[in-house]
Amino acid sequence: MKVAIIGGGAAGMTAASRVKALRPNWDVMVFEKSGFVSHAPCGIPFYVGGAVNHFEELCAYDIQHFRVERGIDVHVNSRVVSVDDGQITVEEEGREKEYEWDKLLFATGSRAQRLNVVGEELDGILCVNDVDRAQEVKAKAMNSENVVIIGSGYIGVEMADAISRLGKKVTVIEVRERPLPEYDAEIAAIIKSEMEKVVELKLSERVVAFEGKERVEKVITNKGEYPCDLAIVAVGVHPNTEIASRFIKLGKSGAIKTNSRMETSRENVYAAGDCAESTNVVTGKEDWIPLAAPANKMGYVAGVNIAGLEMHYPGSLKSQLTSFRDLEIGKAGLSESEAIREGFEVVSAFITSRTSARYLPGGLIHLKVVADRNGKLLGVQAAGKDVSMRIYAASALLYNGCNVKDMFFTDFPYYPPISRVWDPLVVAARNLFRKLGIP
């Protein structure tokens, strides 16, 4: 059997490894357009900010490892031109080649969205979701005085943290009224006040143009203009589906439609990772969740099914963690605004709690828990200290369709330096009891 995999990122390489582990005699080919496989774009902010010294460290494994240790036929600098039934056309070393396949996986990932404004082609305007741009971003950041970051999603926030650590003046421009707009206002307010200590944060401003002679000199918004040597565009990502869309069905989100076995609309054709839709476990609906951990698991499930065995991907929760300086930030499931948009009738609790026993130093955590009218948990957001343990726990509760009573009664361990005998999650659940008529 010949398996062709388009894309050598997280999903593609995980699927390839799985197929070879289960079917050592099958031919598994991976076609990757960049020079890297199993690359780690999530690490770019840490490389730019100086926590990672060497660019090479951002690639999880070298290509030889996959070729020699795992027996995968890895093609890099190999761009897929078209896909037909049983055949794939690839541009390699300047010429087109054809390869046959019995099973095909789209793992083409996502790319940074563009603003589509005047001047966007100027030198000094960069996106950061490709590992092969990391060195350029870092070099330019080091040589800049004023950096403007457009967008304050996870990547915008992490890049603002990283570049401000280099001692540069950073301005962040966000079109919506708060940073990290996936969070509700209560949590975003805390993030905002932390960001404003070290960067200029311009909210509810829309970038309308870039200006400059040879390279970018100014970012123009609907409210003002900001001089800069470097502009980073981090306004979201877009699934890479140009080739797939001619061959298989896309979903409403624009990503490739899949079922729980990561099968697409065409037999023997699979999709996984940032280019594919999957289920949002909280809403139960198809969703597009372009994140690294889900991408790896989708790749794993695709690999098992491609190998002829059966495994189902239950979907994800969009769980995320990040930080800005000392403020840890995390979310699993839906915000209150997202839940309302999805048609849920919601109740919510926003609490601030110490993270340690009263008599020990610790810190503060701000926590918001959203549930439906029956008490079913819909989402948890947090900012402050010791956020990760609460978001990890929330992820497990949300994955299991738990309600606020489960959150209250889950036996979280008490250890005075880092938790409380009434954990903040338990306090939030108790707060929701009152709103739900639970004694």
Place this chain on the structure above:
Amino acid sequence: MKVAIIGGGAAGMTAASRVKALRPNWDVMVFEKSGFVSHAPCGIPFYVGGAVNHFEELCAYDIQHFRVERGIDVHVNSRVVSVDDGQITVEEEGREKEYEWDKLLFATGSRAQRLNVVGEELDGILCVNDVDRAQEVKAKAMNSENVVIIGSGYIGVEMADAISRLGKKVTVIEVRERPLPEYDAEIAAIIKSEMEKVVELKLSERVVAFEGKERVEKVITNKGEYPCDLAIVAVGVHPNTEIASRFIKLGKSGAIKTNSRMETSRENVYAAGDCAESTNVVTGKEDWIPLAAPANKMGYVAGVNIAGLEMHYPGSLKSQLTSFRDLEIGKAGLSESEAIREGFEVVSAFITSRTSARYLPGGLIHLKVVADRNGKLLGVQAAGKDVSMRIYAASALLYNGCNVKDMFFTDFPYYPPISRVWDPLVVAARNLFRKLGIP
């Protein structure tokens, strides 16, 4: 209605508060034999080690708060002598008084076990589970050169950490072959090597006597003798059930038998906290789990039911976190040895993983996951760095009766500085897949 509560610790004060919140007009009396209520014995090691400066900080609230703010009739230095139908006899200020009750709660807690060896009555031999002994322990530790700690459960380990921080020579004597015997050998080996850096650890040794003229001078074991100025006995706890046992049924463990409403064998009589049995969520059997967080929740449930409403306590997982110096340690559910003792056929995975992305500093976590032959999770143990987030997540998974596939597919958030795209929990689950025939 008159509610009498025996014991003003976590369970008693939580229940009292709950009853008054739901039934403000009822009389709620609490009889506490010490001078403190809502005390925090878990904080004693931090007070002794110097992280907490003032003894008073170990009491969560002062008595006036409960009296004035919550309307609870708190009696301190009030020892219950006997309990009869509808009546309780209490010794207060040197004389016996009687009080009537319509509903009664036993929240009498636990006390330190004794070794029952020769010389145990000598001065300088102390236990640490009562807040009112904290000052004495600290004062004696400060004035000692050699301290022997007998027992290496949670309290023994935390006291060894605390007293070694005071610059004292600490010897820990454990009768079993490893420290923290509730953990399996793989995890205990890591704890052992960390402890041995700063304390003398004597394993498989049984204390047979104490020697000294006026105060303790030596601890004698079956293998040797250890000079000391202070000996701390931390060999477990025992439920306080002397009065209860004459009035209501005890369970197999020796603690008070309860149902999920915290009702005892006699109508209108409840029990909660360290003196009461509850359900072990993993085994589904009655168990005795004397820990602070479960005690509070049992008190909450008892309070709701005493108030005439209905709430059920699902039980607990014995979830715990602790640390020794920089080593974080945690457990939820059963160890492999405990699971085998309970009659489960088990599979287990022991892994060591980095806690951060490869390209960032982070540290190592050692993780053991135990499941039954059908893949149902039975327990998780960990030692190393960033343990709490994994034990929090494990607690939520175990509480929900999850299996290894759920552990694999739970969408844990990936953030390079503190987690991995394949979280250690997910790696352990994948490891168990192989043993369970999951592709």
